Amino acid sequence: MNDPIATPRAFSASAPLKGRIAIPGDKSISHRSLMLSALAVGRSRVTGLLEGHDVLATAAAMRAMGAQIERREGGEWVIDGVGVGGLLQPREALDMGNSGTSTRLLMGLVASHPITATFVGDASLSGRPMGRVVDPLSAMGADISASPGGRLPLMVRGLAPAIPLSYRLPMASAQVKSAVLLAGLNTPGITEVIEPVPTRDHSERMLRGFGADLTVDTDSDGTRHIHIRGEAELKPQVIVVPGDPSSAAFFIVAALIVPGSEVTIANVGLNPTRAGLVAVLRAMGGDIEELDRRDVGGEPVADLRVRHSALKGIDVDPAVAPSMIDEFPILFVAAALADGQTTTTGLDELRVKESDRLAVMAAGLRAIGARVEEREDGLIIDGSGGDTLPGGATIAGHLDHRICMSFAVAGLASKAPVTVDDIAPVATSFPNFEALLAELQA
Numbered sequence: 305m306n307d308p309i310a311t312p313r314a315f316s317a318s319a320p321l322k323g324r325i326a327i328p329g330d331k332s333i334s335h336r337s338l339m340l341s342a343l344a345v346g347r348s349r350v351t352g353l354l355e356g357h358d359v360l361a362t363a364a365a366m367r368a369m370g371a372q373i374e375r376r377e378g379g380e381w382v383i384d385g386v387g388v389g390g391l392l393q394p395r396e397a398l399d400m401g402n403s404g405t406s407t408r409l410l411m412g413l414v415a416s417h418p419i420t421a422t423f424v425g426d427a428s429l430s431g432r433p434m435g436r437v438v439d440p441l442s443a444m445g446a447d448i449s450a451s452p453g454g455r456l457p458l459m460v461r462g463l464a465p466a467i468p469l470s471y472r473l474p475m476a477s478a479q480v481k482s483a484v485l486l487a488g489l490n491t492p493g494i495t496e497v498i499e500p501v502p503t504r505d506h507s508e509r510m511l512r513g514f515g516a517d518l519t520v521d522t523d524s525d526g527t528r529h530i531h532i533r534g535e536a537e538l539k540p541q542v543i544v545v546p547g548d549p550s551s552a553a554f555f556i557v558a559a560l561i562v563p564g565s566e567v568t569i570a571n572v573g574l575n576p577t578r579a580g581l582v583a584v585l586r587a588m589g590g591d592i593e594e595l596d597r598r599d600v601g602g603e604p605v606a607d608l609r610v611r612h613s614a615l616k617g618i619d620v621d622p623a624v625a626p627s628m629i630d631e632f633p634i635l636f637v638a639a640a641l642a643d644g645q646t647t648t649t650g651l652d653e654l655r656v657k658e659s660d661r662l663a664v665m666a667a668g669l670r671a672i673g674a675r676v677e678e679r680e681d682g683l684i685i686d687g688s689g690g691d692t693l694p695g696g697a698t699i700a701g702h703l704d705h706r707i708c709m710s711f712a713v714a715g716l717a718s719k720a721p722v723t724v725d726d727i728a729p730v731a732t733s734f735p736n737f738e739a740l741l742a743e744l745q746a
């Protein structure tokens with residue numbers, strides 16, 4: 305799915321960013337909208353779906369397993385589901401492209417259906433650990449043969465009826481949680497996921513919205529016990545996908561670090577399990593105002609007005625990490641422009657994303673003149689105090705959209721241009737990133 309010919313792109317010191325933009329739909333909610341609609345009985349309609357490569361990989365896979373999925377003119381998606389238990393054997397390998405979410409959640413779905421599916425992906429995805437879903441899904445009875453190290457390509461032979469499981473998550477991962485809950489959808493009895501550290505809760509909200517019997521009990525120490533009753537019948541839904549806070553993050557930081565900027569980002573999802581970056585940037589002195597807080601599709605949403613701000617370095621509490629796990633690359637850029645030191649810890653999970661985001665961000669920021677120390681589980685960054693960075697380097701994006709966009713934003717506050725070696729990966733999550741940037745620069 306990635307362009308075999310690299311498309312380098314240079315980003316240079318920017319005039320103030322001004323104006324109002326709307327960012328595309330939330331990637332996590334878009335994946336789940338397609339999967340759950342494809343399992344409902346009847347026709348669902350989705351607007352605001354993110355039409356990035358990752359989500360399109362999910363759409364293609366659900367089609368290959370029997371769902372009818374169509375994009376109508378005007379951007380509405382219409383999905384005719386097969387019903388829980390009704391997924392068909394795909395004829396060919398499911399190409400997951402660059403998408404960890406597609407892979408892990410779909411492995412969960414296949415695990416409790418009487419079908420066999422092979423999962424393949426690009427070079428980045430093929431290096432990422434799948435053992436974290438192989439373990440619980442095998443315990444539910446799926447027969448999974450993975451490549452060495454628990455990697456792709458791998459084959460899942462589902463078991464129906466599967467065996468209900470009570471599973472305590474060994475790492476904070478919404479993908480692993482969701483894989484087990486989705487497997488539980490077609491498993492007789494109650495499947496339980498025990499979540500010691502809360503992660504994004506879109507699966508729970510949406511499963512309930514589709515009519516599944518799902519309950520959450522929280523212990524006094526915050527541990528969540530999520531129960532789903534299997535062999536559920538899902539009812540079709542009309543879904544409006546809110547804007548993706550992980551995409552908004554790039555323009556929030558861009559507006560904060562480019563002098564003279566004032567930008568309004570419309571329709572940003574602010575589910576508390578996703579909104580960590582806004583709180584951290586405010587603690588650094590960022591001027592981020594919430595306008596018109598409202599509810600879109602069962603998720604809190606607001607427009608954000610962001611003005612250029614003098615940022616100061618802080619110690620980021622590792623407890624907020626799961627609520628901003630994909631936003632650390634762009635936070636590191638903000639920290640590189642702040643006054644004083646920013647420390648981050650507890651970020652081991654960043655090493656197994658589309659790239660090793662700690663190593664790649666540390667190397668790239670150093671290459672453009674920032675002062676960065678890489679630790680096992682985080683970065684320590686001594687900021688420039690608001691001065692532009694030297695820039696003038698070409699950054700390897702390692703097939704990681706968030707790395708590419710982070711260095712694009714860094715280029716806007718650098719003396720010499722910052723070149724991203726291949727801009728193509730941005731289309732996995734944010735196809736109109738460059739177009740929106742150009743709008744704000746016009």
Ligand SMILES: O=C(O)C1=C[C@@H](OP(=O)(O)O)[C@@H](O)[C@H](O)C1
Binds near residue numbers: 332479480482
């Ligand atoms: O469930 C999801 O939609 C996601 C969960 C997170 O991954 P992990 O579960 O690996 O933390 C996140 O990084 C990813 O972009 C999307």
Ligand SMILES: C=C(OP(=O)(O)O)C(=O)O
Binds near residue numbers: 403404405630706
């Ligand atoms: C980690 C990410 O996605 P995925 O795991 O779905 O590839 C991301 O979008 O930053």
